Amino acid sequence: MSDHRPxxxxxxxRFAALAPVWSSGGEALSQARRxxxxxxxxxxxxxxxxxxxxxxxxxxxxxxGLTPGRYLAVDISAPMLEELRRSFPEAETLCADFELxxxxxxxxxxxxxxxxxxxxxxxxxxxxxxxxNLLPGxxxxxxxxxxxxxxxxxHRRIGHIPRHTPIPPDAELARLAAKYRLIHVLSADDDFxxxxxxxx
Ligand SMILES: C[S@@+](CC[C@H](N)C(=O)[O-])C[C@H]1O[C@@H](n2cnc3c(N)ncnc32)[C@H](O)[C@@H]1O
Numbered sequence: 799m800s801d802h803r804p805x806x807x808x809x810x811x812r813f814a815a816l817a818p819v820w821s822s823g824g825e826a827l828s829q830a831r832r833x834x835x836x837x838x839x840x841x842x843x844x845x846x847x848x849x850x851x852x853x854x855x856x857x858x859x860x861x862x863g864l865t866p867g868r869y870l871a872v873d874i875s876a877p878m879l880e881e882l883r884r885s886f887p888e889a890e891t892l893c894a895d896f897e898l899x900x901x902x903x904x905x906x907x908x909x910x911x912x913x914x915x916x917x918x919x920x921x922x923x924x925x926x927x928x929x930x931n932l933l934p935g936x937x938x939x940x941x942x943x944x945x946x947x948x949x950x951x952x953h954r955r956i957g958h959i960p961r962h963t964p965i966p967p968d969a970e971l972a973r974l975a976a977k978y979r980l981i982h983v984l985s986a987d988d989d990f991x992x993x994x995x996x997x998x
Pocket of ligand 1: 894
């Protein structure tokens with residue numbers, strides 16, 4: 799039977815159920831480390847971890863011996879953030895929908911949306927929020943541990959039919975970066991997917 803409730807509400811239930819078993823270790827951890835290395839995260843820099851889930855990015859930072867100067871985990875799912883705080887009681891978290899206008903009290907060196915882009919439909923708002931919350935010279939990165947093809951293959955395997963293109967085309971991401979005056983666009987879809995741009 800299909801689920802006729804609004805998509806976001808159904809997703810919230812799904813994430814609440816997944817939170818206690820969501821992995822932040824093993825392969826997930828090494829994939830997150832790989833993303834941080836492409837992001838170029840350095841000791842003491844600040845990070846806005848959007849759709850942070852149970853904190854795999856924070857776990858990867860810790861495992862690399864890197865301590866962010868400031869870190870904020872934003873997620874729409876309170877149970878996901880509860881799990882994150884169970885592992886990292888000192889972490890600052892905020893339960894919020896990043897598809898609504900978002901303004902943090904101070905800007906960030908890095909804003910990262912990791913393994914979560916398939917859950918977002920309002921890309922305009924993502925770029926508007928990123929542009930608004932980056933420090934000058936700061937980087938906005940959207941990354942996924944699978945490539946576009948790898949993710950499609952995964953979806954076929956589990957019988958999931960996405961409601962929209964899970965990882966948007968580079969041209970669409972580049973158009974939005976330009977619209978929100980973000981420069982130095984980089985993207986790759988070889989071992990894993992990433993798209994990054996910077997505030998001038
Ligand atoms: C597949 S999980 C990935 C979590 C984490 N980044 C990781 O790699 O383990 C997707 C996350 O996106 C969050 N999410 C989905 N839509 C969101 C939104 N509109 N605003 C903030 N978080 C959202 C979910 O609650 C969930 O924790």
